[in-house]
Amino acid sequence: xxxxxxxxxxxxxxxxxxxxxxxxxxxxxxxxxxxxxxxxxxxxxxxxxxxxxxxxxxxxxxxxxxxxxxxxxxxxxxxxxxxxxxxxxxxxxxxxxxxxxxxxxxxxxxxxxxxxxxxxxxxxxxxxxxxxxxxxxxxxxxxxxxxxxxxxxxxxxxxxxxxxxxxxxxxxxxxxxxxxxxxxxxxxxxxxxxxxxxxxxxxxxxxxxxxxxxxxxxxxxxxxxxxxxxxxxxxxxxxxxxxxxxxxxxxxxxxxxxxxxxx
Numbered sequence: 001x002x003x004x005x006x007x008x009x010x011x012x013x014x015x016x017x018x019x020x021x022x023x024x025x026x027x028x029x030x031x032x033x034x035x036x037x038x039x040x041x042x043x044x045x046x047x048x049x050x051x052x053x054x055x056x057x058x059x060x061x062x063x064x065x066x067x068x069x070x071x072x073x074x075x076x077x078x079x080x081x082x083x084x085x086x087x088x089x090x091x092x093x094x095x096x097x098x099x100x101x102x103x104x105x106x107x108x109x110x111x112x113x114x115x116x117x118x119x120x121x122x123x124x125x126x127x128x129x130x131x132x133x134x135x136x137x138x139x140x141x142x143x144x145x146x147x148x149x150x151x152x153x154x155x156x157x158x159x160x161x162x163x164x165x166x167x168x169x170x171x172x173x174x175x176x177x178x179x180x181x182x183x184x185x186x187x188x189x190x191x192x193x194x195x196x197x198x199x200x201x202x203x204x205x206x207x208x209x210x211x212x213x214x215x216x217x218x219x220x221x222x223x224x225x226x227x228x229x230x231x232x233x234x235x236x237x238x239x240x241x242x243x244x245x246x247x248x249x250x251x252x253x254x255x256x257x258x259x260x261x262x263x
Contacts, residue, residue: 004030004040008047015051024053031060038067042077042192043153043226049081050228050246057081072098072109073192080116088124089133092117096134108186112149112194115142119236126238143236145202146261148209151193152227158214159227160187161195162255166205171197198235202263209258213249225249229258 007029014023030044041064048057061078068074079094098113121131122141131139150161161184164170169178173187173195180203185196211227231243245258 002033004033004043007033008043011047020051023051024056027051028056036067038064039154041067042073045077045081046151046153046226046228049077049084050244054081054085058085070104071192072101072103072106072113076109076113076116076194079120083116083120083123086127088120088127088129091120092124092131092133095120096138099138106192109194112185112196114138115147115196115198118142122236141236143234144198144200144232145234146199146207147196147232147235148198148207148261149194149196149230149232150211150227151230152225153192154225157192157225159193159195159225160212160214161197161229162210162212163197164208164210165199166203166207204263207261207263209260211247211249211256211258213254213256231259231261233261 007026011023011027014020014026027044027047030040034040041060045057045060045064048060058078058081061074061081065074065078075094075098079091082091082094095113095117099110099117101110103109117134118139118141121134121139124131148161148163150159152159160173162170162172163182163184165178165180165182167180169180171178171182171184173184176184180199181201182197182199185194187195209229209231211229213225226246226248229245229247231245233241247256247258249256
């Protein structure tokens with residue numbers, strides 16, 4: 001009863017059993033174990049977001065931002081929840097901060113945030129909300145046929161996103177540009193991510209998505225690392241579609257087949 005992993009596992013059980021109210025009640029115990037533990041709160045925020053408990057996730061990520069303003073993920077996590085809640089102005093403000101700030105860790109996250117910022121600007125415009133925050137020089141819709149993004153919920157943990165294209169060519173951090181135009185973002189080895197794969201113009205066929213759990217030096221407070229892979233088609237466009245897949249990994253060097261995208 002003193003282990004966060006116990007409550008996370010029990011909450012997962014009740015969510016899978018179709019009793020979300022009980023799952024939420026169990027999950028809320030995690031926040032009471034260590035109220036000032038930002039790592040634990042970030043795990044809780046991601047779990048709430050994955051279950052669609054956006055108001056609760058927002059409250060948790062607000063607290064994480066208060067505790068860890070030096071980490072860009074604190075701003076990004078909150079911004080993405082606010083986007084789903086259609087609070088576009090604040091979401092833009094938070095992601096713009098990620099874009100224009102120089103970070104001691106997680107170099108390259110500003111490029112990922114810029115993609116997401118321009119998507120939110122486009123969504124806001126369709127909803128009648130004007131961009132009054134972002135310098136016009138940063139604004140251009142970076143829409144793509146395919147966008148796959150990996151995040152995980154533990155610090156000091158290295159995950160790698162692999163995408164094998166219909167031609168058989170594999171895109172990863174060591175081969176981050178492919179013949180058909182696929183691009184993989186910078187490798188984040190210290191935790192959280194995000195790592196993304198983008199393709200402007202898709203090639204017909206099947207795209208295989210894998211994640212390599214390279215290793216972790218994080219304390220074993222929360223049990224196995226949980227990862228989330230989001231697959232977008234027509235990213236940034238009015239007909240955008242999103243699918244989120246959540247998985248737990250427990251062995252270093254594990255390579256897990258997350259799923260396939262077929263065109």
